[in-house]
Amino acid sequence: xxxxxxxxxxxxxxxxxxxxxxxxxxxxxxxxxxxxxxxxxxxxxxxxxxxxxxxxxxxxxxxxxxxxxxxxxxxxxxxxxxxxxxxxxxxxxxxxxxxxxxxxxxxxxxxxxxxxxxxxxxxxxxxxxxxxxxxxxxxxxxxxxxxxxxxxxxxxxxxxxxxxxxxxxxxxxxxxxxxxxxxxxxxxxxx
Amino acid sequence: xxxxxxxxxxxxxxxxxxxxxxxxxxxxxxxxxxxxxxxxxxxxxxxxxxxxxxxxxxxxxxxxxxxxxxxxxxxxxxxxxxxxxxxxxxxxxxxxxxxxxxxxxxxxxxxxxxxxxxxxxxxxxxxxxxxxxxxxxxxxxxxxxxxxxxxxxxxxxxxxxxxxxxxxxxxxxxxxxxxxxxxxxxxxxxxxxxxxxxxxxxxxxxxxxxxxxxxxxxxxxxxxxxxxxxxxxxxxxxxxxxxxxxxxxxxxxxxxxxxxxxxxxxxxxxxxxxxxxxxxxxxxxxxxxxxxxxxxxxxxxxxxxxxxxxxxxxxxxxxxxxxxxxxxxxxxxxxxxx
Numbered sequence: 464x465x466x467x468x469x470x471x472x473x474x475x476x477x478x479x480x481x482x483x484x485x486x487x488x489x490x491x492x493x494x495x496x497x498x499x500x501x502x503x504x505x506x507x508x509x510x511x512x513x514x515x516x517x518x519x520x521x522x523x524x525x526x527x528x529x530x531x532x533x534x535x536x537x538x539x540x541x542x543x544x545x546x547x548x549x550x551x552x553x554x555x556x557x558x559x560x561x562x563x564x565x566x567x568x569x570x571x572x573x574x575x576x577x578x579x580x581x582x583x584x585x586x587x588x589x590x591x592x593x594x595x596x597x598x599x600x601x602x603x604x605x606x607x608x609x610x611x612x613x614x615x616x617x618x619x620x621x622x623x624x625x626x627x628x629x630x631x632x633x634x635x636x637x638x639x640x641x642x643x644x645x646x647x648x649x650x651x652x653x654x
Numbered sequence: 655x656x657x658x659x660x661x662x663x664x665x666x667x668x669x670x671x672x673x674x675x676x677x678x679x680x681x682x683x684x685x686x687x688x689x690x691x692x693x694x695x696x697x698x699x700x701x702x703x704x705x706x707x708x709x710x711x712x713x714x715x716x717x718x719x720x721x722x723x724x725x726x727x728x729x730x731x732x733x734x735x736x737x738x739x740x741x742x743x744x745x746x747x748x749x750x751x752x753x754x755x756x757x758x759x760x761x762x763x764x765x766x767x768x769x770x771x772x773x774x775x776x777x778x779x780x781x782x783x784x785x786x787x788x789x790x791x792x793x794x795x796x797x798x799x800x801x802x803x804x805x806x807x808x809x810x811x812x813x814x815x816x817x818x819x820x821x822x823x824x825x826x827x828x829x830x831x832x833x834x835x836x837x838x839x840x841x842x843x844x845x846x847x848x849x850x851x852x853x854x855x856x857x858x859x860x861x862x863x864x865x866x867x868x869x870x871x872x873x874x875x876x877x878x879x880x881x882x883x884x885x886x887x888x889x890x891x892x893x894x895x896x897x898x899x900x901x902x903x904x905x906x907x908x909x910x911x912x913x914x915x916x917x918x919x920x921x922x923x924x925x926x927x928x929x930x931x932x933x934x935x936x937x938x939x940x941x942x943x944x945x946x947x948x949x950x951x952x953x954x955x956x957x958x959x960x961x962x963x964x965x966x967x968x969x970x971x972x973x974x975x976x977x978x979x980x981x982x983x984x985x986x987x988x989x990x991x992x
Contacts, residue, residue, distance in 0.1 A: 552766055553809045560806035568799030575793055
């Protein structure tokens with residue numbers, strides 16, 4: 464087999480490298496994001512924090528603003544708050560259906576007034592009263608959840624030794640430690 | 655063709671000789687179901703679903719077929735709506751997870767999807783009531799406001815509504831049996847006494863299990879059974895109590911279909927198609943009904959095999975498809991209204 468001359472070999476290597484460079488150079492860039500993620504404004508991710516002292520024996524409580532729940536991405540704006548655990552759609556449909564039920568029920572009662580006897584009315588009233596009073600009694604006397612244990616405040620009692628209310632603005636972050644909320648306060652300025 | 659009518663055929667099934675024996679049988683069954691459900695709720699749930707899920711569906715299918723007239727006549731619109739609605743709603747229910755995944759998983763999406771399905775189911779029943787009411791000339795003006803109240807409840811507490819269906823559905827079978835016992839008033843009295851005792855039995859079950867710890871098993875089957883009984887929705891209540899209550903009601907439900915209905919509802923052996931009115935339309939219809947009964951029996955055996963092979967998956971699939979028999983009962987309850 465005839466040996467390739469050095470110049471031919473170098474030329475072939477140069478061609479290979481050139482082709483490779485061209486190939487890599489022609490690879491399309493990954494598509495640029497259409498919009499850069501919003502940079503939080505200076506006042507975003509901040510919330511007013513109030514530290515209060517409760518009564519003796521009370522468990523420590525952390526109250527979060529409504530509509531603020533774990534998993535909410537910072538800087539995207541607040542999620543629409545839910546009223547009483549119902550979403551906006553559920554609230555609208557429930558209210559509409561309930562209103563229409565009352566309206567159409569009224570029409571039906573008016574139309575069939577002659578047939579509606581005192582006995583039926585009394586029966587319905589008794590059933591309603593029994594149901595309402597039973598539900599009120601049961602709900603009012605409902606025991607706390609079975610797995611309920613008072614939260615131990617630990618050494619948090621020392622956070623506000625004088626009982627004075629402390630107020631300030633804090634910037635909040637989402638941590639990665641599940642089940643742990645941290646409050647970092649600046650140390651007292653040296654006098 | 656054997657000319658046997660469901661109303662005229664003689665009773666051929668073995669039956670308790672006296673109402674006392676019948677009542678004693680009921681008492682033993684209800685008591686045993688409550689005790690075993692309370693002592694071993696998960697095991698009992700696994701066993702009764704394995705054994706009776708298929709047979710009760712087959713017998714119910716046979717019973718509902720026998721309640722359908724040979725020729726629909728003026729009821730054509732009613733039955734067409736009933737059949738298409740039940741099939742469509744079942745398909746929608748089976749596709750619900752896919753629909754929700756299209757919207758993006760999450761509790762609000764699930765809640766809205768379930769509430770939307772509930773709304774369609776209620777609308778279907780309201781229209782059935784209206785169609786039937788018009789047919790029999792009865793004032794059914796209450797149906798729309800009652801349906802709207804149910805829709806409001808479905809959107810207010812979608813998961814609670816679904817759980818209510820899980821607990822109330824077993825009781826519908828008791829109504830069907832009561833209806834069939836009209837021809838046996840002496841049995842019916844004993845049966846109604848047993849029905850009246852059910853709330854007390856459930857109350858005793860609750861008293862016995864109220865302070866017991868929740869079930870501890872974390873295997874797929876136990877978790878599914880607990881979830882089905884509402885343990886996720888009612889965390890303040892012992893899951894043992896919830897599973898026991900649901901298992902007890904489910905056992906009573908299966909007992910009503912598998913034991914009481916053959917005694918009370920069928921005057922000829924229920925695997926024979928001859929007493930089904932639809933089978934009397936023509937030879938083809940007779941063959942089709944007989945084929946449907948054989949296919950039902952084959953499905954029942956297939957369900958046993960699938961349960962034996964993979965209980966958890968089969969249970970999931972079964973309780974998804976079983977919504978069809980829940981829906982199928984509605985038109986017959988509506989038609990029973992006079």
